[in-house]
Amino acid sequence: xxxxxxxxxxxxxxxxxxxxxxxxxxxxxxxxxxxxxxxxxxxxxxxxxxxxxxxxxxxxxxxxxxxxxxxxxxxxxxxxxxxxxxxxxxxxxxxxxxxxxxxxxxxxxxxxxxxxxxxxxxxxxxxxxxxxxxxxxxxxxxxxxxxxxxxxxxxxxxxxxxxxxxxxxxxxxxxxxxxxxxxxxxxxxxxxxxxxxxxxxxxxxxxxxxxxxxxxxxxxxxxxxxxxxxxxxxxxxxxxxxxxxxxxxxxxxxxxxxxxxxxxxxxxxxxxxxxxxxxxxxxxxxxxxxxxxxxxxxxxxxxxxxxxxxxxxxxxxxxxxxxxxxxxxxxxxxxxxxxxxxxxxxxxxxxxxxxxxxxxxxxxxxxxxxxxxxxxxxxxxxxxxxxxxxxxxxxxxxxxxxxxxxxxxxxxxxxxxxxxxxxxxxxxxxxxxxxxxxxxxxxxxxxxxxxxxxxxxxxxxxxxxxxxxxxxxxxxxxxxxxxxxxxxxxxxxxxxxxxxxxxxxxxxxxxxxxxxxxxxxxxxxxxxxxxxxxxxxxxxxxxxxxxxxxxxxxxxxxxxxxxxxxxxxxxxxxxxxxxxxx
Ligand SMILES: Nc1ncnc2c1ncn2[C@@H]1O[C@H](COP(=O)(O)OP(=O)(O)OP(=O)(O)O)[C@@H](O)[C@H]1O
Numbered sequence: 071x072x073x074x075x076x077x078x079x080x081x082x083x084x085x086x087x088x089x090x091x092x093x094x095x096x097x098x099x100x101x102x103x104x105x106x107x108x109x110x111x112x113x114x115x116x117x118x119x120x121x122x123x124x125x126x127x128x129x130x131x132x133x134x135x136x137x138x139x140x141x142x143x144x145x146x147x148x149x150x151x152x153x154x155x156x157x158x159x160x161x162x163x164x165x166x167x168x169x170x171x172x173x174x175x176x177x178x179x180x181x182x183x184x185x186x187x188x189x190x191x192x193x194x195x196x197x198x199x200x201x202x203x204x205x206x207x208x209x210x211x212x213x214x215x216x217x218x219x220x221x222x223x224x225x226x227x228x229x230x231x232x233x234x235x236x237x238x239x240x241x242x243x244x245x246x247x248x249x250x251x252x253x254x255x256x257x258x259x260x261x262x263x264x265x266x267x268x269x270x271x272x273x274x275x276x277x278x279x280x281x282x283x284x285x286x287x288x289x290x291x292x293x294x295x296x297x298x299x300x301x302x303x304x305x306x307x308x309x310x311x312x313x314x315x316x317x318x319x320x321x322x323x324x325x326x327x328x329x330x331x332x333x334x335x336x337x338x339x340x341x342x343x344x345x346x347x348x349x350x351x352x353x354x355x356x357x358x359x360x361x362x363x364x365x366x367x368x369x370x371x372x373x374x375x376x377x378x379x380x381x382x383x384x385x386x387x388x389x390x391x392x393x394x395x396x397x398x399x400x401x402x403x404x405x406x407x408x409x410x411x412x413x414x415x416x417x418x419x420x421x422x423x424x425x426x427x428x429x430x431x432x433x434x435x436x437x438x439x440x441x442x443x444x445x446x447x448x449x450x451x452x453x454x455x456x457x458x459x460x461x462x463x464x465x466x467x468x469x470x471x472x473x474x475x476x477x478x479x480x481x482x483x484x485x486x487x488x489x490x491x492x493x494x495x496x497x498x499x500x501x502x503x504x505x506x507x508x509x510x511x512x513x514x515x516x517x518x519x520x521x522x523x524x525x526x527x528x529x530x531x532x533x534x535x536x537x538x539x540x541x542x543x544x545x546x547x548x549x550x551x552x553x554x555x556x557x558x559x560x561x562x563x564x565x566x567x568x569x570x571x572x573x574x575x576x577x578x579x580x581x582x583x584x585x586x587x588x589x590x591x592x593x594x595x596x597x598x599x600x601x602x603x604x605x606x607x608x609x610x611x612x613x614x615x616x617x618x619x620x621x622x623x624x625x626x627x628x629x630x631x632x633x634x635x636x637x638x639x640x641x642x643x644x645x646x647x648x649x650x651x652x
Contacts, residue, residue, distance in 0.1 A: 071378060075155040086147040086202065093140035094210045096133055098218055101348035103130045109341035144203060152199030160191045163380060170385050172454040173414070186380050190373035197370035205363045208356030215349045223338065226346055229328055233321040234357055241361045244313050258299035265292050318354040325350035387456055390471040399479055402560040402597040404430040405451065409460035412450060420446050421457070422620040428613070431595035433587055435602050435611030435628065437642065442617040444601045448563045451599070453477055464561070482554035482562040488546040495524070496531040499552045506556055514555045517585070518548045519578035543567065544575030551582040562586060564600045566607055583610065614639050
């Protein structure tokens with residue numbers, strides 16, 4: 071999977087390789103310059119050629135600066151590589167997750183998905199860029215140092231190779247013993263953020279019930295655990311650091327001892343001894359980092375596996391072959407629910423063998439107690455789920471044959487809970503369709519009675535609405551109507567809000583309903599399914615269907631049912647519809 075995302079990055083990869091190789095070569099060169107400098111100075115004594123020394127000093131400075139520049143270049147390319155490859159992965163994952171079935175989204179919490187799509191991918195990106203830089207770069211440098219040392223004197227080569235292996239193993243062992251410190255810290259952090267999130271979400275309740283002191287006491291406890299975990303992690307981190315420092319001092323000491331011995335035997339110059347020390351010092355960082363990154367490797371491969379698992383989940387609801395509904399968006403279709411059975415979970419049926427027809431252009435009022443399956447029926451119409459038995463049809467055609475966009479393009483939906491997005495009024499009304507002209511949006515909003523509201527907004531249609539705030543329940547409902555008018559479909563589903571609105575807004579909604587259902591004299595009829603909570607809305611229906619525990623209890627023309635005192639509908643009206651349904 072990684073190869074797929076890395077392939078388009080060939081150029082960056084090549085640039086990174088060049089920078090890494092050049093950087094390693096330059097880093098390897100600087101101890102050589104120092105050796106020459108020292109030897110030139112030492113052997114020349116008072117007659118040392120000053121010009122040559124100046125040149126060597128200048129060269130050393132140039133090489134040091136070049137090494138830094140190359141380091142910046144490699145960091146730049148490795149970050150670019152890591153993030154651009156994984157950004158594409160994140161985008162693919164988000165698209166994939168958005169196309170998964172509702173059943174999947176019901177089972178997974180949004181937090182879990184965010185953790186997959188963002189957390190895991192970010193972890194991978196960070197690892198990726200570090201991996202290339204620190205493991206590959208570090209390994210190159212380490213190998214380079216050892217090769218140079220072997221070429222210089224095999225004894226120092228053997229000594230420092232042995233040292234590198236032992237130091238690597240000891241550090242690995244220490245890390246394993248000290249392991250677990252991050253887990254405890256991460257747990258403490260997630261407990262802390264979970265605590266904050268929950269209390270902030272319930273702020274109204276906490277305040278209203280005087281729960282403040284209790285929350286603060288609990289916060290103290292959570293904070294104390296966080297402090298403990300932090301201190302423990304820092305203490306263990308220091309152990310690793312101290313061990314590493316001790317190890318590298320020993321390595322340094324061994325290189326020094328061997329150097330001095332070689333010097334005394336006349337087999338190495340003083341400059342060479344100094345060079346050994348420099349190389350020995352340069353080895354410590356890669357040895358530390360390679361070990362650290364290899365440990366991260368486990369975490370990164372766990373992230374990768376989770377991402378792979380998510381990608382492997384396939385949507386069961388897929389596009390049908392298409393039934394040629396393009397251009398029929400505004401036609402009012404006949405809707406049929408035929409011998410429909412459906413269950414969210416295998417053992418609890420929600421719709422049980424339901425047969426119901428809504429003729430084209432008619433308004434069907436869907437009634438039933440809470441939990442009787444009304445909303446579920448509308449979800450099946452949108453094909454958010456597929457039924458286990460029977461079919462939903464539009465104009466007699468099974469909706470499973472249609473492409474999803476073709477089907478959903480024909481239906482408008484006004485739900486009880488209007489989802490607002492953190493976006494402009496324009497985008498909220500058109501649901502991010504840039505093709506709809508501003509003039510049309512303004513016209514629709516004004517027709518719905520939102521003209522005043524719009525004129526009060528600081529930047530008109532461009533004003534950004536805050537998700538979840540800023541709009542009253544009534545205004546949000548009207549905005550949902552605006553969405554349907556702008557889409558202008560031939561079939562609408564309305565899940566009426568059961569909450570009471572103020573009389574003025576109520577009147578605006580009544581007017582919007584008149585227009586939507588073609589009762590305003592324009593004669594434009596739409597097929598409509600209304601889950602009604604108010605008597606005034608029910609009375610707009612041509613037909614009534616009453617559901618009871620997923621079965622059709624009664625259906626017929628509203629006028630006829632009303633006239634028949636034995637009908638369940640007439641009984642409902644007598645009992646008081648709003649009391650029963652609310
Ligand atoms: N996503 C879901 N997963 C599992 N069960 C569900 C799910 N959604 C609804 N149900 C169950 O299906 C049954 C029918 O729910 P539905 O929302 O269709 O009823 P409703 O008639 O629309 O009720 P209300 O008037 O309260 O909205 C209920 O028992 C409900 O608990």
